[in-house]
Amino acid sequence: MAKLRHIAIAAKDPDAMADFYVKAFDFKIVRSNDGPLAYGHHLSDGTIDLAILRFKTDQIGKGLDYTGLHHFGILVEDVEDAAKVVEALGGKHYLDQENPERTGGFEVKFYGPEGVLFDVAEHPWTGTEPLPVVVKEAAE
């Protein structure tokens, strides 16, 4: 079974918001970045990546002023296989990670039903739990 491993929040002030969740829940900042898509911080509870980002493009069609929960991410055994299943079910491919060396974040983005955006990756988000061994073995 695939695993939910990433939640992204759109924030105006990612520094202040990340500080709140670090203090409130003891989440750890595992990566900070300023890339073409967003500026912000990735927090981890040891299992899930909580990204708090100021987006630079309007990925969800709600405008660049939108703040709130933005998208989620799913860790899968095989991105290509998952893409075929998602597209066969009506999901729409949106964007690929441009840098093939860049792992630890999204690899492909899709729109699911009602235009809900989600990421798929086969390498764990930085600071998150990998797939359980039984899942990986079953895929091999």
Add this chain to the structure above:
Amino acid sequence: MPKLRHIAIAAEDPRAMAEFYKKAFDFEEVGRANGVLADGVFLSDGTLNMAILKFKTDQLGKGMDYRGLHHFGVLVEDVEDFTKKLESLGAEHYIDRVQQQESQGGNYFEKKFYGPERVLFDIAEHGWAGAEPLPAEVKEAAE
């Protein structure tokens, strides 16, 4: 350390959306919601509870036609302790669990808060249906 154990999506057609995630990722249906706050479907990946809901109130202030990711939930050792901590950090308490949900079986949110930039999140100490409990060492440390 508390754990992220719940995400909620606002949907127009929760059953159709739930079918997509069940088929695409093998998530399992662990319950149905039919309460004063929302109707919908609860899925699980074995670790998190993923709620796909048609909300009946505008919890986010984004309007009843808002669709997309809605809120998340954090499993904590002690809701009262975390309530004090969250409020000391500036979070605003929104609502407590409503009685009607308790009759449905399973466990859901216990308190909702608005964090920075009015981002809504839940906390619970009993966990969400189909979600993993806190690791034993976290619970022992809190006792």
